[in-house]
Amino acid sequence: VVRPFNEVPGLWKNGWANLYNFWKLDGFRNLHRLTLQNFNTFGPIYREKIAEGHYPKRLKVEPWTSYRDYRNRKYGVLLKNGEDWRSNRVILNKEVISLKMLENFVPLLDEVGQDFVARVHKKIKRTGQNKWTTDLSQELFKYALESVSSVLYGERLGLMLDYIDPEAQHFIDCITLMFKTTSPMLYIPPALLKQIGSKVWRDHVEAWDGIFNHADRCIQNIYKKLHQDAGTPKKYPGVLASLLMLDKLSIEDIKASVTELMAGGVDTTSITLLWTLYELARHPNLQEELRAEVAAARAESQGDLLEMLKRIPLVKGALKETLRLHPVAVNLQRYIAEDIIIQNYHIPAGTLVQLGLYAMGRHPKVFFRPEQYKPSRWLRTETHYFRSLGFGFGPRQCLGRRIAEAEMQLFLIHILENFRVEKQQHVEVKSTFELILVPDKPIILTLKPV
Ligand code: HEM
Ligand code: 2DC
Numbered sequence: 001v002v003r004p005f006n007e008v009p010g011l012w013k014n015g016w017a018n019l020y021n022f023w024k025l026d027g028f029r030n031l032h033r034l035t036l037q038n039f040n041t042f043g044p045i046y047r048e049k050i051a052e053g054h055y056p057k058r059l060k061v062e063p064w065t066s067y068r069d070y071r072n073r074k075y076g077v078l079l080k081n082g083e084d085w086r087s088n089r090v091i092l093n094k095e096v097i098s099l100k101m102l103e104n105f106v107p108l109l110d111e112v113g114q115d116f117v118a119r120v121h122k123k124i125k126r127t128g129q130n131k132w133t134t135d136l137s138q139e140l141f142k143y144a145l146e147s148v149s150s151v152l153y154g155e156r157l158g159l160m161l162d163y164i165d166p167e168a169q170h171f172i173d174c175i176t177l178m179f180k181t182t183s184p185m186l187y188i189p190p191a192l193l194k195q196i197g198s199k200v201w202r203d204h205v206e207a208w209d210g211i212f213n214h215a216d217r218c219i220q221n222i223y224k225k226l227h228q229d230a231g232t233p234k235k236y237p238g239v240l241a242s243l244l245m246l247d248k249l250s251i252e253d254i255k256a257s258v259t260e261l262m263a264g265g266v267d268t269t270s271i272t273l274l275w276t277l278y279e280l281a282r283h284p285n286l287q288e289e290l291r292a293e294v295a296a297a298r299a300e301s302q303g304d305l306l307e308m309l310k311r312i313p314l315v316k317g318a319l320k321e322t323l324r325l326h327p328v329a330v331n332l333q334r335y336i337a338e339d340i341i342i343q344n345y346h347i348p349a350g351t352l353v354q355l356g357l358y359a360m361g362r363h364p365k366v367f368f369r370p371e372q373y374k375p376s377r378w379l380r381t382e383t384h385y386f387r388s389l390g391f392g393f394g395p396r397q398c399l400g401r402r403i404a405e406a407e408m409q410l411f412l413i414h415i416l417e418n419f420r421v422e423k424q425q426h427v428e429v430k431s432t433f434e435l436i437l438v439p440d441k442p443i444i445l446t447l448k449p450v
Contacts, residue, residue, distance in 0.1 A: 076256035140270035148265030154238025174210030317375030323390030
């Protein structure tokens with residue numbers, strides 16, 4: 001028998017008491033652990049009171065929409081909904097996540113990977129100790145921004161050099177601040193915070209202003225160049241120029257989505273790579289196994305990079321394993337369009353259903369020995385097949401997924417071919433919620449030439 005909606009377990013009746021409790025438990029920073037706790041108390045399905053809504057879409061991140069409304073800036077595909085979202089997304093899909101485009105992206109991303117490695121070799125030389133011990137996060141932010149920019153604009157920003165454009169550094173800092181200031185505003189209406197002139201709202205506005213200003217400059221630059229040498233067909237010009245030439249979206253729509261792609265492409269991939277290096281440092285034998293896979297793939301593919309990317313299942317498994325234990329997004333959400341039955345409960349249409357990625361990734365009923373970092377569990381066999389949900393699912397899944405995957409795979413290939421990754425002391429790093437999950441302390445790693 002299907003049980004009715006109001007029998008779904010959970011403390012959903014008293015919204016204010018929940019908010020108070022959330023405050024007391026410092027839920028702003030612990031959202032991921034709270035979902036795990038709820039999972040353990042209520043089981044695989046529970047009901048919460050957060051927001052009401054009746055459209056087939058993701059949870060609205062109000063600080064983000066409030067900023068756009070405040071500054072009169074257009075929503076891109078990240079924030080649009082309904083038909084407007086669909087028509088934009090269909091066009092963006094062809095230019096950003098079609099397999100066909102991967103051919104264009106891979107050479108650009110590979111070049112950035114090579115430059116990253118050259119930069120690390122240089123740093124190692126400078127220490128005079130044949131190794132480099134550091135917190136790589138800033139280097140990874142630059143790698144990620146350089147990568148996503150080279151794909152979007154078809155040209156390099158030069159972030160792998162010694163002296164970088166201070167504006168690019170400011171852009172990176174603004175993204176981190178933007179994420180950090182979003183989480184406290186998820187539960188307090190931004191309109192209220194704006195009215196009382198609170199610091200978190202002012203910082204949030206400043207962060208987005210910095211993001212939009214820099215992206216506007218990059219976009220303007222390409223736009224001008226396109227007009228100067230129009231009609232000269234040459235190599236792949238990048239996502240932005242392709243969209244402009246295609247002429248199917250308005251310039252304002254293109255600008256909005258390209259800005260979101262540029263901002264969405266920094267902390268996400270860099271932090272996932274940092275966690276992966278951390279896990280490889282903790283598992284030296286596994287690291288050697290991956291290195292062997294990469295060496296074999298390099299030899300067999302004979303210089304064909306796309307071919308090489310098909311021969312590294314364990315490296316891909318490592319990235320999935322990282323996103324299982326350290327997902328960028330704690331959960332996935334959809335407003336369901338029709339009544340459905342989940343876990344034998346009847347859920348009415350319009351309900352916001354969340355899938356607890358962090359909680360699922362660490363639950364022994366879902367993953368055998370979840371505490372173990374084991375890339376091989378993702379290898380496809382006859383008896384089992386998991387699907388990785390780190391990028392979401394269906395037509396609204398991560399638009400940057402192909403870029404992110406190629407960028408991260410190429411990065412690991414180059415690192416494994418060049419360096420042994422070790423970690424210093426015995427420090428257990430946990431995650432903290434700053435809208436996306438980030439390490440709660442610096443991760444210090446040592447890189448040594450292989
Ligand atoms: C959406 C994860 C990298 C741009 C999303 C969503 C997730 C996600 C879970 C929501 C999907 C859903 O609701 O089903 C990740 C992870 C990344 C990553 C784990 C890297 C490890 C990137 C990159 C970009 C990007 C590199 C840009 C190049 C976007 C955009 C959306 C999105 C624009 C909104 C799509 C829409 O609403 O139609 N991402 N992402 N992401 N991501 Fe990513
Ligand atoms: C955060 O309860 C937890 O990919 C909230 O690249 C629900 C929620 C809603 C939307 C999610 C967000 C969570 C995590 C970060 C995500 C975001 C949608 C897109 C965004 C998953 C799970 C992200 C990081 C984008 C960001 C692009 C942007 C800043 C330009």
